[in-house]
Amino acid sequence: MDALVLTPSTRSVTLTFVPTPKPGPGEVLIKVHAIALNPIDSLYVLDPVAETDRVIGTDFAGTVAELGEGVRNRKVGDRVAGFVQGACSTNDRPGCFAEYVVSPWDLLWAVPASMQPREAATVSMCGLTAAQGAFYRLGVPLPPDFPTPAIKSASPAPLSVKNATVLVYGGSTSLGMFALQLLRRALPHAQIIAVASAKHAQFLSASPYTADTVVDYRNDAWPDDVRALAPQGVDYALDCISEGATVERVHSTLAEQARLAVFRSPSGGGFPADLRVSPIYGAVWEGLGHDVGYNGGVLPADPAARAFAVAFDAYLSLHPLEPNPTRLLDGGLARVTAEGFALLGGPMVTQRSQPMVDGVTLKHLSGEKAVYEIVIEP
Ligand SMILES: NC(=O)c1ccc[n+]([C@@H]2O[C@H](COP(=O)([O-])OP(=O)(O)OC[C@H]3O[C@@H](n4cnc5c(N)ncnc54)[C@H](OP(=O)(O)O)[C@@H]3O)[C@@H](O)[C@H]2O)c1
Incomplete structure (x- = not known):
């Protein structure tokens, strides 16, 4: 071939x-x-x-x-x-x-x-990465019909907030577009804020992404716009860029008890890891369930992460993402x-x-x- x-x-x-x-x-x-x-x-x-x-x-x-x-x-x-x-x-x-x-x-x-x-x-790859970030790492409650036994013991309990505020930084990335869909399915009443360039605002506000507000990342003061929309701070944040200053800026919008998922490692993305709310990083490869030789080390086989990936594929087969x-x-x-x-x-x-x-x-x-x-x- x-x-x-x-x-x-x-x-x-x-x-x-x-x-x-x-x-x-x-x-x-x-x-x-x-x-x-x-x-x-x-x-x-x-x-x-x-x-x-x-x-x-x-x-x-x-x-x-x-x-x-x-x-x-x-x-x-x-x-x-x-x-x-x-x-x-x-x-x-x-x-x-x-x-x-x-x-x-x-x-x-x-x-x-x-x-x-x-x-x-x-x-497949960015869809699973978004699902891992939201559900497996941050503990956002699963959407209806998601097969659950696989992840019950592996994920943190959801935050005890009513109608959470969620931030997806980089809403127009492949990762961000899947995260927005999954988060809306999981949290129909949450305030979901996407940060993306203004040209994508209409698209990301419409179904199936349905961000409540799209804040323009090209406006340097975008964290102020987010804080105005969420005065108590953001509860769950996914930084789908995770490069340079993005992580610290997303972090500046977080509530006292918040969770933050990043998709580059601190060394790969060039951002500090010692923040008040520790950025939670993981590689999608964990879902493959075998040892992965990667970036100078070995990511050990993780049966729970594989079980989550299998559950996600079963979910996608019944409820495909856009x-x-x-x-x-x-x-x-x-x-x-x-x-x-x-x-x-x-x-x-x-x-x-x-x-x-x-x-x-x-x-x-x-x-x-x-x-x-x-x-x-x-
Ligand atoms: N941890 C993991 O296992 C894992 C898995 C998958 C991906 N990733 C990582 O996640 C990141 C995103 O991957 P992807 O494939 O989703 O990216 P992508 O779709 O290729 O991202 C392109 C988008 O990024 C937007 N963008 C560029 N600069 C931006 C900024 N400063 N702020 C906000 N948005 C910006 C662009 O919007 P405009 O054109 O409007 O500017 C464009 O729509 C990559 O670093 C990738 O390596 C990690």
Whole structure:
């Protein structure tokens, strides 16, 4: 099959013909129809953690092509979506920027007939990250119908506040758009404030995001606007940017008893960790349930985090999230690094510019996810 293979020593990615992977026990082989790009896909090519050549890529949607031993809950032809680690760890597990990918059968969700593969591909990794942040790490009460036994012992109890105030900083990020949907499902009566650029205000105020107010991050005094809306302070905050000053500024809006989720580590995002309300960080990879060699250490296998991820996929299969708006890029795998990675830019989301590709200046990614179709559905 064709696949995008990273050579860590040269920090280069090549479209290469490699053997199609075989599904092991409990796994399925998936024919990849579409992939979505995330900042980490390019980050770990620019600054590899992988030590040997491997297939890159995280988010995919496709159809089940083959069942591994013991898999009874999927069948060939099922439309599914999920995420894998690609080159984002030292583990040698192939990514999904390829014609086929292997995944555990229970870390997939069932894509409804109404959803295009390129839309479904946007959901899995950032959707789970948003759910982990809100429910697993902050202890926001779960939305109705979320399978609960998996996380009862792993999450903090909800704050004892009536009609909480919730802040989603970076509301137009992929992460922020999923967090807003999940939070509204979970807390129908909460005051939800999104911080995003003004051009996204109407979009993020409408269903299914339904922020009560969208505050413009480009106004330097945005924390004052938030404090005016929440004089007692914000109860739950998710900083979906977590870079530089954003964490301290979000922190400045918090109530006395508050919780704050961040999505970069203090060293990766460049912010202080010793704040009155400690920022709670976690990596989405915990959901995969095996040891992850990552950023110079090992993230140990966490069965509770895996159980939460399985529960989230079961929830998504019944109650899908609205996918991110997509920017469909032409050319399939062959164009991912030249164009897609140019759009993602360097390690900081806040420093993205409008790249020049083939002499054309591209509009920067804003409130949308870059996607490629790999195999067009018949
Ligand atoms: N911990 C984890 O496991 C995990 C998992 C997934 C993602 N992440 C991290 O989470 C972050 C977000 O990822 P993503 O894929 O959701 O990002 P993304 O969708 O690529 O973010 C792009 C958006 O960021 C907005 N933005 C840029 N600068 C901003 C600022 N200063 N304040 C507010 N919004 C700003 C842009 O809005 P405008 O165009 O309107 O400016 C744009 O819509 C990344 O750092 C990523 O690495 C972590």
